[in-house]
Amino acid sequence: MTNSASMWLIRIGTPFALLAAGLTVTAVPAAADDPVMHDVTYTLYTDTPFFSEIYYRDFEPANFADYSHNPYLFSPNVEADLGPDKPWVLTVRLANPEHWAMVLGSSGRSPNPPNFHCTLAVDGAVVVTNSGAKGALCSLRNW
Numbered sequence: 001m002t003n004s005a006s007m008w009l010i011r012i013g014t015p016f017a018l019l020a021a022g023l024t025v026t027a028v029p030a031a032a033d034d035p036v037m038h039d040v041t042y043t044l045y046t047d048t049p050f051f052s053e054i055y056y057r058d059f060e061p062a063n064f065a066d067y068s069h070n071p072y073l074f075s076p077n078v079e080a081d082l083g084p085d086k087p088w089v090l091t092v093r094l095a096n097p098e099h100w101a102m103v104l105g106s107s108g109r110s111p112n113p114p115n116f117h118c119t120l121a122v123d124g125a126v127v128v129t130n131s132g133a134k135g136a137l138c139s140l141r142n143w
Helices: 001-022 066-069
Strands: 038-046 048-055 077-082 088-094 103-106 115-120 125-132 135-139
Touching: 038 048, 038 077, 038 103, 038 125, 048 088, 077 088, 115 135
Parallel strands: none
Antiparallel strands: 038 088, 038 115, 048 077, 048 103, 103 135, 115 125, 125 135
16 A cells, blocks of 8 residues: 555544544533623712611623613612721622612601712722712612
């Protein structure tokens, strides 16, 4: 057998030998198919001690229609004691913080508003700050 004939058998025969042995090559989905998750850190505090209502977003709806039909499902509510030395801090993971990251602190109908301050950071970089006497909203999206 000549050298070129041997090479031809190796090139043609190898795939058939692998198939016969049950060794098939399958495509593996690329990791790029998974969304890039971002660390989103919410911080709220007040100038004077206050028991506050806080709403935030800790996961994303599949689409805006799901959100608009039941926004409170996607916006948990907690109550927390806040103050100048007592911030409320939470870090969540979101794929699209530019659409869904949001934190809101409110004093409701209190006659003594405590002056709220909020900060929203994405992957360690502060991207939004806000303050207000009766409440503060930090979000990348205009609601």
